Amino acid sequence: MKILFIGGGNIAKIVYKELEEHIEECWYYDIAEKDLPCKRLESFKLPQKADVVVECASVEAVREYGIDVIRSGKDFYIISSGAFSDAEFFNKFMVELNNSTSTVYVPSGAVGGIDIIYAIKNFIEKVELITRKPPKAFGLEHLPLEQTIFTGNAIEAISKFPQNTNVSVTLSLAVGDFNKVNVRIVADPNVDQNIHEINIYSSVGEYKIIHKNKPSPNPKTSYLAPLSLAAALKKRIEKLRIGG
Amino acid sequence: MKILFIGGGNIAKIVYKELEEHIEECWYYDIAEKDLPCKRLESFKLPQKADVVVECASVEAVREYGIDVIRSGKDFYIISSGAFSDAEFFNKFMVELNNSTSTVYVPSGAVGGIDIIYAIKNFIEKVELITRKPPKAFGLEHLPLEQTIFTGNAIEAISKFPQNTNVSVTLSLAVGDFNKVNVRIVADPNVDQNIHEINIYSSVGEYKIIHKNKPSPNPKTSYLAPLSLAAALKKRIEKLRIGG
Numbered sequence: 001m002k003i004l005f006i007g008g009g010n011i012a013k014i015v016y017k018e019l020e021e022h023i024e025e026c027w028y029y030d031i032a033e034k035d036l037p038c039k040r041l042e043s044f045k046l047p048q049k050a051d052v053v054v055e056c057a058s059v060e061a062v063r064e065y066g067i068d069v070i071r072s073g074k075d076f077y078i079i080s081s082g083a084f085s086d087a088e089f090f091n092k093f094m095v096e097l098n099n100s101t102s103t104v105y106v107p108s109g110a111v112g113g114i115d116i117i118y119a120i121k122n123f124i125e126k127v128e129l130i131t132r133k134p135p136k137a138f139g140l141e142h143l144p145l146e147q148t149i150f151t152g153n154a155i156e157a158i159s160k161f162p163q164n165t166n167v168s169v170t171l172s173l174a175v176g177d178f179n180k181v182n183v184r185i186v187a188d189p190n191v192d193q194n195i196h197e198i199n200i201y202s203s204v205g206e207y208k209i210i211h212k213n214k215p216s217p218n219p220k221t222s223y224l225a226p227l228s229l230a231a232a233l234k235k236r237i238e239k240l241r242i243g244g
Numbered sequence: 245m246k247i248l249f250i251g252g253g254n255i256a257k258i259v260y261k262e263l264e265e266h267i268e269e270c271w272y273y274d275i276a277e278k279d280l281p282c283k284r285l286e287s288f289k290l291p292q293k294a295d296v297v298v299e300c301a302s303v304e305a306v307r308e309y310g311i312d313v314i315r316s317g318k319d320f321y322i323i324s325s326g327a328f329s330d331a332e333f334f335n336k337f338m339v340e341l342n343n344s345t346s347t348v349y350v351p352s353g354a355v356g357g358i359d360i361i362y363a364i365k366n367f368i369e370k371v372e373l374i375t376r377k378p379p380k381a382f383g384l385e386h387l388p389l390e391q392t393i394f395t396g397n398a399i400e401a402i403s404k405f406p407q408n409t410n411v412s413v414t415l416s417l418a419v420g421d422f423n424k425v426n427v428r429i430v431a432d433p434n435v436d437q438n439i440h441e442i443n444i445y446s447s448v449g450e451y452k453i454i455h456k457n458k459p460s461p462n463p464k465t466s467y468l469a470p471l472s473l474a475a476a477l478k479k480r481i482e483k484l485r486i487g488g
Contacts, residue, residue, distance in 0.1 A: 174486045204468060
């Protein structure tokens with residue numbers, strides 16, 4: 001595989017390590033020099049030889065360079081799905097995508113069960129994302145019972161809890177409707193780590209997924225998110241593809 | 245899409261309905277005439293025009309026709325993953341697959357969270373599949389507390405609880421190791437429907453997925469399994485692919 005990474009930080013490094021034996025050549029575009037064994041591009045330019053572009057930078061990077069990637073016709077893997085919460089950008093991106101030879105992949109990221117949601121999307125009534133954190137994460141102390149700090153749809157949640165953006169937007173894209181995803185943030189004195197809980201209500205079944213992710217070397221990112229991105233890339237070359 | 249269905253029953257019917265607008269031509273091979281709007285083949289013969297083969301019949305059908313499909317070079321979607329619990333068949337199948345132009349897809353099926361398992365497979369210590377059923381499903385009455393009826397690995401579970409075969413084999417294929425998947429069957433007086441619970445223990449996080457599937461028109465099959473197969477097929481033509 002010949003990969004251009006947009007962003008050369010912690011996530012790119014984990015993805016590189018997972019894919020190392022399959023990488024023939026790689027580049028990364030980043031404003032700073034990073035500890036990634038790929039050639040650094042100091043300005044954004046798509047190497048003609050690259051066969052896939054992997055964004056592991058930020059929502060802003062998807063907005064800034066996403067359309068250029070699509071116009072190149074190369075396949076594009078996106079971890080910062082939060083860029084698609086902007087309906088105007090999303091519509092423009094989809095028009096370009098439908099006129100290009102690219103395929104865009106948004107892996108499950110920091111949560112799972114997207115396989116269920118995507119399969120039953122036409123039968124879903126509601127999806128809940130409940131994020132529980134210890135009270136001190138919200139500056140609260142001696143909380144006797146859990147307390148809901150926020151409740152709203154995915155779009156409303158983004159401005160107030162930007163660290164949940166990619167998860168709630170990926171859920172909404174899988175359902176195909178931002179209004180069917182409810183986000184609730186809870187200060188819970190009974191937990192000592194962040195816990196994502198997803199509840200899926202549908203006419204074909206009810207599902208609950210509870211995630212206790214461990215952080216990666218960058219504590220803002222779980223290990224699951226970069227591993228999910230690496231797994232999606234590995235599927236390109238696998239003859240037997242499980243799940244999805 | 246031009247599809248050959250192996251098996252023309254309930255599952256094929258749901259998949260057909262989900263994909264209808266994308267199907268240009270279709271065939272089905274089945275020992276009996278079925279209510280499926282595709283051309284019936286009375287003996288197994290791969291139509292040259294078909295671009296994809298979809299098995300929705302049985303473990304036996306995969307064993308009987310799977311290698312022929314691989315040799316044709318066409319992509320192959322399999323719901324009866326249980327066929328791969330036979331190590332000799334699996335090895336033979338993989339040798340053929342690695343020499344062919346086919347790609348084989350085993351969708352998540354009647355459970356979800358395969359996206360998590362596949363992403364973190366190298367970090368998994370253990371996966372548990374706990375299937376809870378009302379006591380009367382095991383001929384038990386007046387059970388005051390839950391009772392474990394069976395515990396063992398996926399291979400051991402198959403001979404005793406064949407109705408769980410595809411789920412436990414798909415989990416094992418995603419992990420990449422049959423010995424890391426434990427199956428437990430529980431008679432539980434507190435449930436009134438079948439519940440699949442998956443617990444994933446790994447060095448990057450812990451995950452729990454609880455499924456309360458509703459049955460499809462054939463009560464032996466959940467809706468989730470055929471919808472998961474249909475979703476995997478739809479991804480062939482989608483420009484924006486979410487999850488996995």
